[in-house]
Amino acid sequence: MCFHNSMSAKAVKLAARYGRKSDTIEIAQDIINEQxxxxxFNFPKCPVITSSDQIQxxxxxLIPFWVKTEENAEEIKRMTLNARAxxxxxxxxxxxxxxxxxxxxxxxxxxxxRHEGSRKIPYYIYLKDEEIFSMAGVYDTWLDKSTGVEHTTFSIITTDTNPLTNYIHNTKHRMPAILSKEDEEKWLExxxxxxxxxxxxxxxxxxLMDAYVIRNDFVKKVPTDETILERA
Structure with a gap:
């Protein structure tokens, strides 16, 4: 599955990459800098591209629009981090x-x-020629009627693995659905x-992809620590 992403590009670079605006909306502080x-599992705010001309x-x-209570919302979002294609x-x-x-x-x-017996070996997986690439996702907006606050949330779609990711994710055999650049705007139609x-x-x-082994302690570091991506 895909529960650990990297977004080490600032909002201004994202705006240029996708032809969107980043200066006309209030972007959360935790997505302005490199992550x-x-x-x-922290349910963080993340930059998302929709048909809007602004970065969201x-x-x-994802919390579906039909959820009734905050308790139900808390429960369901733990099960909707990914969506199987x-x-x-x-x-x-x-x-x-x-x-x-x-x-x-x-x-x-x-x-x-990658699982080898009792060992878990972490890999960083990326595209060779694309500094920023696009994972396919879905989103929804839920209104918490007890507070009147709207929450817009998303899920990343996963597919079967390719030969590279199948070697790494050798238990559940899933990878994010990655869109080619020419399909990005089509996906949003x-x-x-x-x-x-x-x-x-x-x-x-x-x-078009590559990967390398990183250190096991990367999950303990603060998200802005660039040593997260260092090779083991």
Missing amino acids: YHVNA AFNWG DTIFEKPSFREPIMKKRCIVPSTGYFEW PDLSKSEITSLLKPYNAG
Whole structure:
């Protein structure tokens, strides 16, 4: 699955990469600077690209619009950090967002573990020729009626692995659905059919990716520590 992302590009660079504005909205402080490790289990705010002309900031862990209470919201977001491409059209949490609320989650790389017996070996995985690349995502907005506050949240879509990521993620065999640059704006188009959406959710070309082993303590470091990405 994909629970550990890296977003080591500042908002201004993201804006240039996606042709979006970053100076006309209030971007959360924790996404202005480089985040070398973004842990989904902290439900952090992350930069997200939608059809809007501005960079958005949504929390990781999708809360469907139909959730009734804050207690239910807290429970469900722990199960919606990722959405499987093969079941996304069927799951109640995702079947409306996948048709109407697709987004891009920018990344500079992500983390996964290879299991060898009792050992867990962490890898940093990235694209060879793309400093910033696009993970396919979905989002939704939930209104907490007890407070009147709206929460917009997202999930990263995962697919089967390619040969490189299959070697690394050798237990569950999943990887994020990565979009080619030419498919990014198409992914955001509001009127795609189910078959058109499905055609974009496929394992990325392993030949365009690379990975290396990093130190096990990277999860304990503050997100802005650039040594997170150092080779083991």
